[in-house]
Amino acid sequence: MGIAGGRVAHGSFGEIGYLAPxxxxxxxxxxxxxxxxxxxxxxxxxxAGMFYDTVWREATNRIALFNSLExxxxxxxxxxxxxxxxxxxxxxxxxPGRATARSFLLLPFLxxxxxxxxxxxxxxxxxxxxSSAVPVLSWFGEGVPGIxxxxxxxxxxxxVLYTALGCESASGDLEESARTLGATPARVYRxxxxxxxLVGASVGVVLTFVFSALAFASPIMICGPRCYTxxxxxxxxSSTFLQPTxxxxxxxxxxxxxxVPIVGYVVLANRLKHRDSRGPIRPRPLSRSGWIGRSLAAxxxxxxxxxxxxxxxxxxxxxxxxxxxxxxxxxSDLVSxxxxxxxxxxxxxxxxxxxxFALFAAAATFVLVLLAALALRSRPRWxxxxxxxxxxxxxxSPVLLAFSLAEFWRPIxxxxxxxxxxxxxxxxxxxxxxxxxxxxxxxxGLSPAPSEAARTLGAxxxxxxxxxxxxxxxxxxxxxxxxAFAIGLGEFTATYFLYVPSFTTLSVxxxxxxxxxxxxxxxxxxxxxxxxxxVVFAAVVWAGRTRGRHRA
Amino acid sequence: MRDPLLRVExxxxxxxxxxxxxxxxxxxxxxxxxALMGPNGSGKTTLLRCIAGLEWPTAxxxxxxxxxxxxxxxxxxxxxxxLSEPALFPNRSxxxxxxxxxxxxxxxxxxxRRIATDALGEVRLEGFExxxxxxxxxxxxxxxxxxxxxxxxxxxxxxxEPFAAIDPEVxxxxxxxxxxxxSARGISAIHVTHDREEGLFLGDRVAVMLDGRIRALGTPTExxxxxxxxxxxRFLGFNVLPSGDQVVAVDPSDTQFVDAAEGLLSAxxxxxxxxxxxxxxxxxxxxxxxxxxxxxxxxxxxAVGASVGVRWTNPKxxxxxxxxRTDASPKVR
Numbered sequence: 085m086g087i088a089g090g091r092v093a094h095g096s097f098g099e100i101g102y103l104a105p106x107x108x109x110x111x112x113x114x115x116x117x118x119x120x121x122x123x124x125x126x127x128x129x130x131x132a133g134m135f136y137d138t139v140w141r142e143a144t145n146r147i148a149l150f151n152s153l154e155x156x157x158x159x160x161x162x163x164x165x166x167x168x169x170x171x172x173x174x175x176x177x178x179x180p181g182r183a184t185a186r187s188f189l190l191l192p193f194l195x196x197x198x199x200x201x202x203x204x205x206x207x208x209x210x211x212x213x214x215s216s217a218v219p220v221l222s223w224f225g226e227g228v229p230g231i232x233x234x235x236x237x238x239x240x241x242x243x244v245l246y247t248a249l250g251c252e253s254a255s256g257d258l259e260e261s262a263r264t265l266g267a268t269p270a271r272v273y274r275x276x277x278x279x280x281x282l283v284g285a286s287v288g289v290v291l292t293f294v295f296s297a298l299a300f301a302s303p304i305m306i307c308g309p310r311c312y313t314x315x316x317x318x319x320x321x322s323s324t325f326l327q328p329t330x331x332x333x334x335x336x337x338x339x340x341x342x343x344v345p346i347v348g349y350v351v352l353a354n355r356l357k358h359r360d361s362r363g364p365i366r367p368r369p370l371s372r373s374g375w376i377g378r379s380l381a382a383x384x385x386x387x388x389x390x391x392x393x394x395x396x397x398x399x400x401x402x403x404x405x406x407x408x409x410x411x412x413x414x415x416s417d418l419v420s421x422x423x424x425x426x427x428x429x430x431x432x433x434x435x436x437x438x439x440x441f442a443l444f445a446a447a448a449t450f451v452l453v454l455l456a457a458l459a460l461r462s463r464p465r466w467x468x469x470x471x472x473x474x475x476x477x478x479x480x481s482p483v484l485l486a487f488s489l490a491e492f493w494r495p496i497x498x499x500x501x502x503x504x505x506x507x508x509x510x511x512x513x514x515x516x517x518x519x520x521x522x523x524x525x526x527x528x529g530l531s532p533a534p535s536e537a538a539r540t541l542g543a544x545x546x547x548x549x550x551x552x553x554x555x556x557x558x559x560x561x562x563x564x565x566x567x568a569f570a571i572g573l574g575e576f577t578a579t580y581f582l583y584v585p586s587f588t589t590l591s592v593x594x595x596x597x598x599x600x601x602x603x604x605x606x607x608x609x610x611x612x613x614x615x616x617x618x619v620v621f622a623a624v625v626w627a628g629r630t631r632g633r634h635r636a
Numbered sequence: 637m638r639d640p641l642l643r644v645e646x647x648x649x650x651x652x653x654x655x656x657x658x659x660x661x662x663x664x665x666x667x668x669x670x671a672l673m674g675p676n677g678s679g680k681t682t683l684l685r686c687i688a689g690l691e692w693p694t695a696x697x698x699x700x701x702x703x704x705x706x707x708x709x710x711x712x713x714x715x716x717x718x719l720s721e722p723a724l725f726p727n728r729s730x731x732x733x734x735x736x737x738x739x740x741x742x743x744x745x746x747x748x749r750r751i752a753t754d755a756l757g758e759v760r761l762e763g764f765e766x767x768x769x770x771x772x773x774x775x776x777x778x779x780x781x782x783x784x785x786x787x788x789x790x791x792x793x794x795x796x797e798p799f800a801a802i803d804p805e806v807x808x809x810x811x812x813x814x815x816x817x818x819s820a821r822g823i824s825a826i827h828v829t830h831d832r833e834e835g836l837f838l839g840d841r842v843a844v845m846l847d848g849r850i851r852a853l854g855t856p857t858e859x860x861x862x863x864x865x866x867x868x869x870r871f872l873g874f875n876v877l878p879s880g881d882q883v884v885a886v887d888p889s890d891t892q893f894v895d896a897a898e899g900l901l902s903a904x905x906x907x908x909x910x911x912x913x914x915x916x917x918x919x920x921x922x923x924x925x926x927x928x929x930x931x932x933x934x935x936x937x938x939a940v941g942a943s944v945g946v947r948w949t950n951p952k953x954x955x956x957x958x959x960x961r962t963d964a965s966p967k968v969r
Contacts, residue, residue, distance in 0.1 A: 257723035261781070263710040264688050264717040265737040265788045272711075275725065275736075366690075 102459040103466075106452040107473065110516065113509045114477045117492035118484060124491075125332025138330050139337040147310070148317035148334075149341070155228060155313060156297030159235040163292045167240045168285045170387045171247020173380035175281075179370040187625040188388065189245040192238040193518060193567070194621045195395075195614075196574025197301040198594040200237045202610040203394035204230055205306065205598075206401045213397060227307050234302040237394055239295060240387055243288035246356075250284015251277055253356055256365040269376075277365070283356050290349040294342055298481045300577040305598060314338040319483045319581060328491065335484045346479060395614060402611030414608030423605045427593050428585030431609075437504075438589040438613075441579070442572030444508035449519045449568035452512075454561055457523055458549050461530070471520065478517050485510050486581035500584045507587060510578040515568035522567055526560035563627040570620040574613065590616075641666045641824050642687070642792050647696030649682050649848075656682045657693065658848040664792065667822045669815065671839025673829055675871065679848040680828045684794045687826070688717045700791065716785035716793040716823075720800040722777040724769035730756070730780050731765035737788030755783040758817040775806040782814060786821060793818065795827040799834065811838060832872055836860070844868050866954050875927050877901060877948070884951035891929040892947045893917055893938055899945015903927055908937035919944055 129135065139145055174185060207214045208225030215222035224233050254277035262272050298315040312320060314334060322331035370377055402414030417423060418431045427434060456474075460467050477485070489506045497505060530553060538548035554561070576591040583592055590613040597606040640663035649657035656679045664670055674680050685691040687698055689710030698706045705713050724733050731752050738748035756762060759779040769777060778798055785793050798814070799807045815838055818825050829835045835842055836856040844852040844859070852859055852868040863869035866876045869885035877884055879900070896902055903919035910916070910933060917929045917937040927946055938944050 255723055257719050257721045258725065260688075260690050260710075261717060261719065261723045261784075262736070263690065264713070264715060264794075265784065266711050266714075266740045267736075268711055268740075269709075271740060
């Protein structure tokens with residue numbers, strides 16, 4: 085085997101065959117339905133004039149647009165203020181528990197949105213632990229402040245993570261050279277690592293803006309219609325007001341508006357990826373730092389403690405009485421007749437549904453990502469194009485995805501009994517970009533030598549991949565599957581759009597119980613979902629560390 | 637030696653729980669060029685980083701012109717550092733890179749420009765002022781890095797394997813230019829390398845570091861004449877051979893492989909071939925030691941696997957002393 089023009093020489097189109105399933109999956113279950121939805125909306129709605137009328141002249145839609153921009157901008161600004169110092173601290177200092185703190189940053193990717201919203205309400209909402217003690221702080225349990233606070237729980241870790249990556253992309257050799265040339269720490273910051281760290285933080289800030297502008301669970305659970313984002317308004321138009329044309333035009337507007345920050349994200353992330361980082365920065369021990377290091381440490385501790393407090397509250401509420409029940413009322417109410425009546429199915433069925441969909445998403449993602457890895461392994465030059473293609477589902481918000489799947493596939497598949505397929509597919513589509521991301525790093529660092537040696541010893545392409553490559557990227561593939569499983573477990577938006585009572589999942593159950601003000605059962609369901617998510621999170625971290633050991 | 641410019645006393649450093657520097661004592665005179673040699677992992681770079689102020693030792697003292705700088709931040713020491721990676725500012729021109737230190741020292745723009753232009757002249761890079769750093773070859777970038785360090789007007793420059801990433805044909809020229817530029821300014825230097833030819837060629841004095849300790853220190857001539865311990869002799873490329881009750885160091889060019897019956901030692905021939913403009917034969921002694929002999933290119937060696945005798949001339953008797961941790965003969969497999 086030899087290298088020809090940058091690709092590993094092969095004599096067949098086998099790689100295209102390995103890639104076809106993932107390409108077709110995204111095409112058939114994301115891009116095509118969305119394109120057809122937009123096309124129908126545009127034609128049925130009467131084109132550009134109707135587009136303008138729907139998006140701008142209809143007051144509720146205009147308010148949703150303003151809400152999206154307001155909540156996105158506020159969340160992004162505060163996430164930067166809180167996340168940047170903590171990111172700098174994580175990248176530039178060593179301290180006991182640093183690896184655990186880094187792992188903790190993955191949690192927002194896996195944390196169910198409804199759990200966080202319940203945690204915020206348990207702390208600051210009516211009867212919340214903090215709002216009961218300090219009533220003035222109940223301000224954070226309602227309206228925009230509450231929504232922004234919920235957004236921050238997810239997104240501050242994102243800014244922390246990307247800031248740390250930005251800091252680490254600066255050249256350690258350049259920093260040390262500047263120091264020995266007489267540059268003060270402030271000058272070294274300005275000349276060497278301010279740029280990369282701010283590029284990193286900007287990636288996190290842009291993502292925060294996009295995720296917050298498209299938030300769904302927090303506006304509908306904390307505030308209601310007056311705070312609806314574009315995402316929530318699309319849902320309301322399509323499901324509540326039964327105006328699919330207006331909903332599809334508004335969804336198109338959301339995609340177009342958010343295209344700018346998303347392109348910005350791609351540009352910034354690319355800049356971050358291609359920085360010259362020869363000679364990595366060498367973090368210094370916290371014990372040797374001055375007041376700056378200690379201040380950063382204190383700020384980072386507050387950020388992590390704040391997030392942990394939300395999660396601990398969810399667990400605490402499930403065992404402390406709220407509605408007058410006894411110790412552990414949250415858990416015992418889960419199996420009560422009232423809960424079953426409210427949800428339409430017993431909680432055991434809800435749990436089976438939740439795991440079933442998550443397993444479906446994980447299995448589909450695992451197979452698709454494994455095949456994609458095999459293809460990219462042989463054709464590394466395709467990686468950029470394939471990644472860009474698989475990034476496209478990120479442009480499709482969960483409501484838009486569910487809406488388009490329902491419009492396109494439900495008539496083809498038939499009645500309600502096939503809804504489970506669409507729920508599983510939507511969860512797999514939403515997990516794919518993240519799952520593939522977890523494979524990019526191990527794939528990028530994979531030496532072709534063992535697999536080439538296997539081929540020269542007579543192994544087929546598949547055997548060489550299985551024997552030589554999979555052991556080295558196996559934990560990456562497992563992480564991808566676990567990621568998909570975790571995202572499926574907590575996915576709320578698309579599932580809520582598509583579900584019928586017999587296919588209720590835990591996150592939908594949490595929302596339904598909260599809407600019906602069944603407080604203890606809500607706490608129990610949220611705690612159950614959190615515990616399961618934390619177990620999967622621990623498995624993801626474990627798989628990641630195993631990968632680290634293999635690479636070492 | 638005149639009064640030392642830089643003095644390192646009883647320096648210890650522990651990194652990740654391992655003792656990396658163990659009681660280092662070292663003086664550097666004004667204008668002196670000291671080559672600090674040793675194998676990978678011997679602690680050379682850690683010593684340099686402690687002197688530069690990039691790492692703090694766990695014990696000991698570093699002084700510059702009698703002033704204790706052990707805990708002084710790197711930017712206040714007046715000690716320059718050059719790494720194997722030139723680490724130029726990516727978005728600045730050559731002149732802006734070299735003028736960096738004068739500008740940090742708040743001299744005027746015109747004065748900074750003059751200092752930078754002079755420094756570029758010292759490293760023979762006139763006419764490169766406006767080029768971006770990325771457009772230069774590795775050797776040119778390393779010259780810019782030296783000019784940048786010189787422009788900071790340091791009293792000492794630390795060179796951490798600056799030629800490691802340079803092509804061999806450019807390396808020789810660069811060595812001479814670096815040495816000349818530093819001498820012209822009277823700047824003292826500590827040059828870290830694991831390349832013994834480079835260290836012996838460049839150093840006014842040579843220090844050999846093994847296992848975090850300086851095992852030998854002297855001029856190249858002194859060191860080659862009296863390698864001291866077996867470990868140092870082995871690092872300097874000598875064969876370390878038993879001779880009666882003594883252990884001797886023998887230069888490979890003073891070593892011969894002869895008939896088994898005629899040798900002072902018996903050995904088994906392992907390999908032979910040309911290295912540069914010489915021919916090299918390698919054998920394994922009875923106790924596993926590696927024995928190398930060098931001759932002219934036409935030299936004929938015994939066949940691989942043959943039993944041979946080893947003879948030598950000009951042996952240097954090694955001090956018996958306490959055995960070094962690295963004194964165990966490397967076994968040839």
